[in-house]
Amino acid sequence: MALVSEFLGQLTLAYGGECEPKFPTVVPARDFDPAKDAARIETAVKTKGVDEQTIIDILTRRSYEQRREIAFEYEKLAKKDLISALKAALSGPLEAVMLGLMKSTAQYDAFQLKASMKGLGTDEESLIELVCSRSSEELLDIKKVYKEMFKKDLEKDVAGDTSGNFAKLLLALVQTKRDEPSNVVDYEKIDQDARALYEAGVQKKGTDVAIWISIMSQRSVPHLQKVFDRYKSYSPYDMKESIKMEVKGDLEKSFLTLVECFENKQLYFASRLGDAMKSKGAKEKVLTRILVSRCEVDLMKIRTEFKKQNGKSLYQTITEHTKGDYQKALLSLCGGDD
Structure with missing residues (x-):
């Protein structure tokens, strides 16, 4: 009996906590040989003109833990650290991607x-x-x-x-004071929060921002999803429309980002990537940041949302808006076409 209750406790931890399932595009390489990878990178950085392709092939197709092992082997082999070697060998947006990948x-x-x-x-x-x-x-x-x-x-x-x-x-x-998701749905609290958000904003002249902040920073994500749904029974506007009417500037952008992420975080990132590649030439900083930071988290799901939203794959869009070795690195992190 004790074993069963222990197992159920672990299940609750796994599903009740904020531990989100992962959908990475970069996963640990099989038949991994860090010493061999380190030697190949050493040859690549010593080559006249630098062999960027080999560096890209290795570092974008290994997990962070594997890259750390490569860095350890590289230092033993080359008597210098890998990050310094990459800084000396690379430049521009490609350097930003590779150095980003050397961090967790x-x-x-x-x-x-x-x-x-x-x-x-x-x-x-x-x-x-x-x-x-x-x-x-x-x-x-x-x-x-x-x-x-x-x-x-x-x-x-x-x-x-x-x-x-x-x-x-x-x-x-x-300050991370957000409630843990609960298996019990508290309909009374959902209703109270929805009404509080309405009364603090749309219903009155001016906005009681403190109430919005406390609810949106402290309630669990599944609870807030239900609150925003319930909110529509009090307000003629949905939560996002209300935010646009009530606040402006960075505060408006922050609240909108929160609501978008509560509703569908991967769709939010897909929209950010779409915006970064709307005009001629891409916003490299945004592109790099999202692909590097999400490739071992949920980039596979972001890719799916991107295709749904834009009618064309993230892979194709990156191909159209970037070029050279930077493009090769991003496509490799993207992990394939949809």
């Missing part, structure tokens, strides 16, 4: 957050994407790694770089 997903996100708050002016668009689209579990990992990498608290940097209600929302999310 949490390290890469932490590094991107730091970059969005560096120097004069804040890259609000990147900051919103990174904070509002990550689960509490991902944010906990990012905070830990951020502290290790930069010897500073993410909360302090966010507070120092933003202001007003925008800062309050981001900080509430970074």
